[in-house]
Amino acid sequence: MQVLPAGPGALLAALEDAADVPVLYADLRRDLPTIQGCRDVVPGARTVLLDGLEDLEAARTYLAAWTPSARSAGGEPRVVELPTTYDGEDLDDVARRWEMTRAEVVATHTGTEFTVAFVGFSPGFAYCTGLPAELAVPRLDRPRPRVPAGSVGLAGEYAGVYPSASPGGWRLLGRTSATLWDASREEPALLTPGTRVRFTES
CATH class of the missing domain: 3.30.1360.40 (Gyrase A; domain 2)
Structure with missing residues (x-):
């Protein structure tokens, strides 16, 4: 260090x-x-x-x-499960990069326990680690002007969920209905550093 x-x-x-x-x-x-x-x-x-x-x-x-x-x-870290519908615009592209079928991509993503490393970019946006290095995927060459809230994506070594609609260049696997950021909650961010995250297919 x-x-x-x-x-x-x-x-x-x-x-x-x-x-x-x-x-x-x-x-x-x-x-x-x-x-x-x-x-x-x-x-x-x-x-x-x-x-x-x-x-x-x-x-x-x-x-x-x-x-x-x-x-x-x-102590034991908190675990959050995020029900996810896997219908993202980049699911086929990720499957090609991983040399897998769509179903295998989903199985790999849901079979990985992620850890929130840090939060940034926008309120409640958690950068989650856990995928093997060989499954890292590059960001889009040209970011989308608007990514819907709840979109589940990958970029580099990280997995993440967009807490609110915003521009973004992550490769989208699907979407979750979970509320990632709510200023009225005692802890506004659902995902905080150290939290374990599991994506479940819905």
Whole structure:
């Protein structure tokens, strides 16, 4: 792990393994009382930002001592199931790239347990890891001007769901009726870092 300064009262932890990001995030959230004045913890693709630190050295000491083997201390992660209709515009294209039938693509997608690595792009948009590296697919050469809310897609190594209608270049496998973002809920985002996600065919 590399620990870099990120402005006054902030440190950026850069990790080599993306799978360690949600683990460090969960541990930091649990241990915030021991890190004086830490206002926020923000995970990224391979980084975790600690912001609002009053004691930078205490945070550096924590990060220097942290190892992924401590992951059991975080408790069991939450699991969310997303019922999905597999009728996406890019399902045939993904099947061709994966050298599978449509049914095999669906079976592969539903048979994978994903983990939310981080959230970004738009409120509630979760970047989920779990697919083997050889199944990564490129984004569209030309993004669509409007992707409907609930669209389930793939881009690079990630799977995700569009929480609201927006432009986007992910390859679409289908759609879910689940509400990914609701500002009236106590926790607006359905999918948060570290959450396990399972797609089920509906």
